[in-house]
Amino acid sequence: MTARLRSRSLRTRLLVFITAVLVCVCAVMALTTVFAQRAYLMGNLDNQVSDAAERGVGGAALHPELTRDLTFLGESGHPAGMLAARLDAEGDIMNAAVVSQDAPPRSLDTAQANALKDIAQDGSTHTRQVPGLGTYRVTALNAGGVRVLAGLPMDDVLDTISGLVEVEIAVAAVGLTAAGCVCAVVIRRQLRPLGRVAATAVEVSHAPLGRGQVTGLTRVPEQDTDPGSEAGQVGAALNRMIDHVEASLAERQRSEEQVRRSEERMRRFLADASHELRTPLASIAGYAELMNRGTDRIEPGLAWRRVNAESARMRSLVEDLLLLARLDEGRPLQSAEVDMAALVAEAVWDARAAGAGHVWRLELDLDDGPALVLGDEARLHQVVANLMANARVHTPVGTTVIATVESTRTTCVVRVRDDGPGIPAALLPTVFERFTRADTSRTRAGVLEGGSGLGLAIASAITAAHGGRIDVQSTPGRTEFTLELPVTGLPATGTTTAARTAPV
Structure with a gap:
C-alpha cells in the first residue's frame, strides 16, 4: 500500500494524507463526544436509580415485617418500566414487580427474576439484561435489614447515544466530503506554481545543450520564484541552476574558441617562424653553393657580406623568439x-x-x-x-x-x-x-x-x-x-x- 502510494502524484498523496488526518480527527471527536454524553446520561440515570432505591427502602421500612411487600410501587411518581424487588438475607429475590403504564405493577416471572440475582447490596449500580424488558440499570440497598432492589430501563440512554452516533456519522460524512473537495481545489491551486516549475524543467531538458546552445533557455516566471514559499524556492533554485548551466556552457564555448584561436595562432606562428628562418638559411646555403662552385661566378666579398647579413637577420629573429618564449614562461626580468x-x-x-x-x-x-x-x-x-x-x-x-x-x-x-x-x-x-x-x-x-x-x-x-x-x-x-x-x-x-x- 505504501509503495503504491509513493508512486502516486504529490497532489494525490497530499489529498490522501489530509483526508486520513481529517477522518482520524473526526473519529476522535465523535468518540469523545459519545463517551462524554454517555457518561453524562449514565450518571443521571445512576442518580435516578439510587433515588428510586432509597424511596423503595423508605417505603418498605414502614412495614419491615412484610418482607415481600412491594406496595411502595403503587405510589405516584414512579416512572413506567421501573422495577423493584425485595431480597432476603442471602440476597435471593423474594418478590419482584415492574411498574406499568396506567396499570398496577406487574410481577416478574422466574427468568426475569433470575436476571437480577447476585446484585451486591452496597448501593453500586449494575447493568443487567432482563428478558422481555430490555437493558436495566439496577442497584440494591440494605437499610436496617430492609433490602430493596430498584432498576430503571436504559432504553432512553441507549437510544440517545445511538441517535448521537448516527448524527455524528452523517455530519462527519458530509463534512469530510466537503473538506475533501475543498482540499482538492486548494491543493490543486497551491501546486500550480510547482507544476509550472516542473514544466520549465522539462522544457529546459529538451533544449539542445549538447549542440552548444547557451542562451535563450526558458526561465521560471518571476511570480513562481518567491522565496517565501517552497515552490518559489524550487523555482528560484532552478533559475540559478539554469544561469549556472548557461554560464558554464558559455565559458566552455569561450574556452574552446580560445583553444581554436590559440591553435590557429600556433600554426601560423610555426609557419611564419619556419619561413622567417628558412629565408636566411636558403640565402646562406645559396651563396655557399656559389662559392663552392668557384669564384668566377660571384665576387667572394659580396658573397660573404650577404652571408653575414642573412646570419645577422637570422640571429635577430632567433633572439626575438627566445625573448618571447622567456616572457611567456614568466621568467623574472632584471629590476x-x-x-x-x-x-x-x-x-x-x-x-x-x-x-x-x-x-x-x-x-x-x-x-x-x-x-x-x-x-x-x-x-x-x-x-x-x-x-x-x-x-x-x-x-x-x-x-x-x-x-x-x-x-x-x-x-x-x-x-x-x-x-x-x-x-x-x-x-x-x-x-x-x-x-x-x-x-x-x-x-x-x-x-x-x-x-x-x-x-x-x-x-x-x-x-x-x-x-x-x-x-x-x-x-x-x-x-x-x-x-x-x-x-x-x-x-x-x-x-x-x-x-x-x-x-x-
Whole structure:
C-alpha cells in the first residue's frame, strides 16, 4: 500500500494524507463526544436509580415485617418500566414487580427474576439484561435489614447515544466530503506554481545543450520564484541552476574558441617562424653553393657580406623568439629604478640617427615628479626603440614623430605619435600579435629593417611583464601608441623637470 502510494502524484498523496488526518480527527471527536454524553446520561440515570432505591427502602421500612411487600410501587411518581424487588438475607429475590403504564405493577416471572440475582447490596449500580424488558440499570440497598432492589430501563440512554452516533456519522460524512473537495481545489491551486516549475524543467531538458546552445533557455516566471514559499524556492533554485548551466556552457564555448584561436595562432606562428628562418638559411646555403662552385661566378666579398647579413637577420629573429618564449614562461626580468625620460630621450636620438629623413621631437611633462619606474632598463629601452622603429619604417620620409613622457603619482605614460598614413583598420585589432604585418608577402626593405612582425608583440609582452599596458589608436594622419607603466612610488631624488618640447 505504501509503495503504491509513493508512486502516486504529490497532489494525490497530499489529498490522501489530509483526508486520513481529517477522518482520524473526526473519529476522535465523535468518540469523545459519545463517551462524554454517555457518561453524562449514565450518571443521571445512576442518580435516578439510587433515588428510586432509597424511596423503595423508605417505603418498605414502614412495614419491615412484610418482607415481600412491594406496595411502595403503587405510589405516584414512579416512572413506567421501573422495577423493584425485595431480597432476603442471602440476597435471593423474594418478590419482584415492574411498574406499568396506567396499570398496577406487574410481577416478574422466574427468568426475569433470575436476571437480577447476585446484585451486591452496597448501593453500586449494575447493568443487567432482563428478558422481555430490555437493558436495566439496577442497584440494591440494605437499610436496617430492609433490602430493596430498584432498576430503571436504559432504553432512553441507549437510544440517545445511538441517535448521537448516527448524527455524528452523517455530519462527519458530509463534512469530510466537503473538506475533501475543498482540499482538492486548494491543493490543486497551491501546486500550480510547482507544476509550472516542473514544466520549465522539462522544457529546459529538451533544449539542445549538447549542440552548444547557451542562451535563450526558458526561465521560471518571476511570480513562481518567491522565496517565501517552497515552490518559489524550487523555482528560484532552478533559475540559478539554469544561469549556472548557461554560464558554464558559455565559458566552455569561450574556452574552446580560445583553444581554436590559440591553435590557429600556433600554426601560423610555426609557419611564419619556419619561413622567417628558412629565408636566411636558403640565402646562406645559396651563396655557399656559389662559392663552392668557384669564384668566377660571384665576387667572394659580396658573397660573404650577404652571408653575414642573412646570419645577422637570422640571429635577430632567433633572439626575438627566445625573448618571447622567456616572457611567456614568466621568467623574472632584471629590476632597477629606470628614468623613463632619459631612456626615451636616448631612444629618440637613436631613431634620429637611423631615420634622418623624419622629424623627431621629444616632449616632457613631469610636473608631478620624475618618471621613475621599476624594471629592466634594457627591455624597456627595447620597447621604446621598437615603437620608434615602427614609426620610422612604416611612414614616409618627412613624417613628424613625437615622443611624449608624462608622469603622475601612480603611472608613467609614454606616447609615440606620428602624422603618417596610419594603420589599416583591418590590422588594428591584431597589431600586437606575433608575425602581424601589413605586408603579407613577407618581402623586406632591408636585412635588418625588421618586418618579421615581432616588434610590437615583444613590446606588448615586455610591458605586460612590467605590470603595464600598451595600446594604439590610429586614423589617417595620426597614429599614437600609449605605454603606461606603474611608477616606483619613491620620493623624488632630484629637481623636477619642467614640461618642455624640444626637437631632436
